[in-house]
Amino acid sequence: MTLIALGLNHKTAPIDIRERVTFGPDIIAGALRSLMEGSLVDEAAILSTCNRTEVYCAMSTPAEEPVRCWLGQFHGLDSERVEPYLYVHVNHQAVRHLLQVASGLDSMVLGEPQILGQVKTAFQTACDCGTVGKLLGRLFQHTFSVAKQVRTDTAIGSSPVSIAFAAVSLARQIFSDLTNQTALLIGAGETIELAARHLRQHQLGRIIVANRTIERAHALAEEFNGYAIGLTEIADHLAEADIVISSTASPLPVLGKGTVERALKKRKHRPIFMVDIAVPRDIEPEVSELNDVYLYTVDDLQGVVNEGLKSRQEAASQAEEIIEIHTEEFMCWLRSLDAVGLIQDYRRRAESARDEVLARALRQLECGKPPADVLGYLAHTLTNKLLHIPSTRLRQAGRDGKVELLQAANELLQISDEAKAAR
Template sequence: MSILALGLNHKTAPVEIREKVTFGPDIIAGALRSLQENPAVKETVILSTCNRTEVYCILNEEDHEPLADWISRFHGLPSDRVMPYLYSHFGLDAVKHLLRVSCGLDSLVLGEPQILGQVKAAYQTATDTGTTGKLLYKLFQHAFSAAKQIRTDTNIGNSPVSVAFAAVSLAKQIFSDLSEQTALLIGAGETVELAARHLSQNGIGRIIVANRTVERAHQLAAQFEGYAIALTEISNHLAEADIVISSTASPLPVLGKGTVESALKERKHRPIFMVDIAVPRDIEPEVADLSDIYLYTVDDMDEVIQENMRSREEAAEQAEEIIEHYVDDYMGWLRSLDAVELIQDYRGCAEQLRDEVMKKALQQLAKGKSPEEAIRFIAHTLTNKLLHTPSTQMRQAGFNGQIELLEAANTLFQIKKTDNKT
């Protein structure tokens, strides 16, 4: 068996590729079951976020080509459209990759905390679907524990650096005084909530929250004295917005070029700053062609993020050391599984010998032998039977000059020298 991490992320693939291979909530269970049908796959988890799509598998063999092809086929894409952007990690490297991802060390924003919740949700979905087992259970528990310790023991989460923070920082560069501006937030997930929090802390004038579920929009808007609307009402309120930040799970754009053009006319071409954090994108790319529109995607946030992440680099070095410890621990546990079957067989043999000797001892008692004689028979016979094969093998190892085997036997049996003098 081997562990595989296969996928693509913001480092290897542009947003126009990433958005084509996402696994939304409505299809991920079916995707997990489809992947599990591959005879090489024993366990699997799919992680799909704005910045990455990754498949974690326990395989019967080290052959990931069919799985890479599966990603393309599942999304109806030619293999050569996806393959150039894929990376794969096996064994120890796969374990380390998952731990680094869970701790935010592989994120667009170094150390961002949202990814841990996304990893936990991905694992829970796979567990609910029935595609995980004890190997991935142990692996993901290690990832969660490592992330928790890194948050506790390092300062990696102390600086407010995230895609949402970067978006608000950029808005502050464009609008010197946010108190005069209105922000329209599309979606009501963690990223949008974080953006709302940063906007509020920077004194935004008004917040409008648009979401498919209006009740959830109301809950979020109420925290920041804003008001909520449905996605279908965006066209009626877009002209009020100076800032638009969008992050939904919609498979199709929720804001088109025509709607934005109408809003600009109503605003008399006062500019609108837009940030599309979603993958697939929420805002049609053609919107960027309009005058008075400043549209940024997650990929455009990189420069802003780089300026705000330097304080986390030292903490990241400490985090890497913690990760190494957890990787070593998991790999040690994985190697220990190889001994489980041997231990079970060894115990089975010993128990079989015990039963045979006990049976004979009971027969002796039935024939009138004393308990003391029966006990002596058990001790003598069982000792001889248990020691016969190891003694024979060690004697042969000495004859063959296999010193390493003798040293291993000494380590295995923890043999202590005894004084035979009387």
Template structure:
């Protein structure tokens, strides 16, 4: 039995291929059960995100062809279209791959934390569908433990590496308690939505979303109990904002120096933190000359991001050491499974001998023999029966010059340690 990981991701496949092999919530359970019907597959988990689709299985053969063929057939795509983008890992490499994925070391953004939640959700879905067992259960628990330790013991998740996250992190440096602040977000695209999520996670007091299309602004604001305004209303609401983050596609600035001056007067010069993420810029550069304005551009944030990326890369080296430790632990546990059957067989053999000798001892007691005689018979007979086969094999090993077998027997029976104790 071996662990296999098969899949494709943002590094190996373009988006038009990735989107063809995703497993959405409506088909994931059916897919798990379909895959488990394969005679080679014992247990399985499917991880499907916008950046990756991966299948993790305990499998009774070292061959990924059945899995690759299944992915193609399930999605109705020619195997020749999918196979060039697939990667596969077996055994130790598969274990290490899952741990690196779970810890964000294989992500588009190094160390991003969202992937761990996605891995946990994928495992829970597979468990609920009945497609996991002891091998994958143990593996994924190791992955979760490794991710937790890496988050605790390294700085891999401490430094923002997205523009939106960097903007919100700077805001926290200026306003230590965001719960008392109002954020004005200009635009309603992906970056602004991400900024809104980060602000919400950090407990922002209030969110206002301004956009050319008010309906889009409303849809975004409603997710965070905020309210929407049109771009034409910016000057009327600017004084309410402690934090302004702007990212539109406007070819001209949407916020000028005059509007900001008016807002500062209305605020009695209470400071405003501004981040202009847009290219070309949304906020006139002259705004930076105003007192009580902290204006950052995308270039300023890029310096923060690059510095933080270097910090994450250093932390990633520590993370790899932690991962190696957990990989070693899991592989040791996996190898120990090979001995379970042998141990069970040996115990059954010893118990059969015990029962045979016990039956003969009871018969002797029934015939009137003394307990002392019967106990001596039991001890002598059981000892001889248990030692007969091992003794014969060691004698033969000595005759054949099988030194390794004799050394293994010494390790197995702990003979030297027994002598030392006596």
């Protein structure tokens, strides 16, 4: 069985490519079923976030080309359009990559904690769809354990650095004092909640939460003494917002240039700081053309987050050592699976020989043959049956000069060690 991790991320692909190959919550189950059709793969899980889309597969053959083609076809893209941005990791490298991803070592913000929850969600979704088997099940559970150890044994998460934190840090550069500012948070997921926490820590004046599900918006707004609205009400409240942070799973923009333009007129062109964390983008790119709007996307935040990376570099090195050890541990388990079938077949053959000789011995006892003679027959015949094929092969290996095979047999059976001990 071959393990493959295939995908693209913020390091290999620009945002306009990443948003074309995302798997939203509404299509990921269908995508997994599509991937499993025709025995393309034996097991599958899809991790899709604003910064990456990755497909994890267990396959009977080591050919990843069908998965490459499937990714482009599923999204209606020519393979040539996606191919330059893809990376593929196989077996050992695939295991290491997933451990690095879940531990936050491959994130835009080094050590950010949100990715582990996203990996867990991806795994649960695949489990619910029935696309996880023995290999991926063991791999993801191993991943969760290692990620937890990295968090516990290193300082990788000691600094409060994340995409949300970077967005708030940028807002503080534009508005040095947030106490008189109003923030409109579009969405109600983890990133928005984290942004709300950071804003509250910096004494933000007022929070408005907009979400498709108004109940979720109310719950989040209540926690931060904010005000909840539906997505359809954004246009009525946008003029109140000095800061807009958006992160939804909408396949289409929720905020257009015309809406922002009208809000600016109401504000008498007081500036609005906007951060679009979503992929696909929530805010039309054309909004950046407007005066008095500071619009940043996920990619734009890279420069901000770099400032918080220095304190995490040493912790990242320690984390890599932990990951390397546990990658090899998983690969040892994976390699052991190759021996399981061989061991089972060998035991079945030995048990078959035992049953055959035992049946003959019992018939001899029924015919009145002395028990001692029957036991001697049983021991002699069973020994010959078990040793006949290995002895024949060893003898032939000696004739053919296959020294390595003889040495391997000696190591496996420990014949020389027992012979020395007997002397």
